Amino acid sequence: MNTRPLTTRFWEKVNKHGPVPVYCPELGQCWEWTAHTDDKGYGKFQFTAKQHRKAHRVAWFLEHGAWPTKSLLHRCHNRACIRPAHCYQGTQSQNMSDMTSAGRARGAKGETNGNVKLTEETVKAIKKALQKSHGCQQREIAAKYGTSQTTVWQINSGRTWAHVTP
Numbered sequence: 254m255n256t257r258p259l260t261t262r263f264w265e266k267v268n269k270h271g272p273v274p275v276y277c278p279e280l281g282q283c284w285e286w287t288a289h290t291d292d293k294g295y296g297k298f299q300f301t302a303k304q305h306r307k308a309h310r311v312a313w314f315l316e317h318g319a320w321p322t323k324s325l326l327h328r329c330h331n332r333a334c335i336r337p338a339h340c341y342q343g344t345q346s347q348n349m350s351d352m353t354s355a356g357r358a359r360g361a362k363g364e365t366n367g368n369v370k371l372t373e374e375t376v377k378a379i380k381k382a383l384q385k386s387h388g389c390q391q392r393e394i395a396a397k398y399g400t401s402q403t404t405v406w407q408i409n410s411g412r413t414w415a416h417v418t419p
Contacts, residue, residue, distance in 0.1 A: 263298060263311055267335060274329035274339070283334035284312075294332035309335040324348050371400060373417050376408060380419035383409050 271283035286296025286308045296308025313321050316337035323342040327334055330351075334340075343351075371379075375398055382394045383405070391405040398405075407413040 259300075260315060263308075263315065266296075266298070266308075267312075269336075271334065272331070274331060274334075276330050277328055280329055280339055282336075283329050283331045283339060284336035285331070285333045286335050290333065296333060296335055309340055311335075312337050313340060326351055371398075371404070371414075373414075376414045376417045377419050379405060379408055380414075380417065384419060 266286060266288040267284050268287050269282065269284045271285035273282055274280055286298075288308075289297045291297050291307075297305045298308045298311050300306040300311060307325075309325055309327070310321060312335040313325060321342050324345055324347075325340045326343045326348050327340055329336075329339040331339070379394060379398055379400075382397070383391075386394065391409065392402045395402045395405045404413070
């Protein structure tokens with residue numbers, strides 16, 4: 254069992270020199286979690302020997318002395334950010350609305366979807382390469398553009414990026 258104080262264990266896993274949020278630069282730098290994250294990109298902190306908690310909720314607890322009673326929403330739209338000043342309490346409905354307005358909701362297309370790794374220009378280049386190769390060299394095209402063969406297949410089949418024309 255780790256006997257070091259909670260605050261020491263927690264804050265040593267935080268980079269207080271993170272990026273300034275594009276959506277609201279007036280907030281100042283994000284404090285990014287540098288340790289374990291969940292599959293959605295939120296920091297995970299081992300609060301007790303048997304209990305993990307989301308890092309931004311622990312930061313809120315350490316700052317305010319109480320656990321948030323509602324969802325914690327990120328003003329900065331950075332899931333790795335744990336800075337309490339960048340978070341506020343809200344409902345799940347407010348969270349969904351906030352995600353939609355920031356372009357991070359499911360169904361957001363292309364670069365407006367906060368989860369994408371490709372740009373529209375790259376997708377145009379991939380589509381042009383696919384036209385020239387008649388769809389046969391997807392693995393090579395994927396390697397050239399730093400993505401997976403599955404992503405190239407999805408682009409080629411119109412499952413993703415269908416709104417982009419070469």
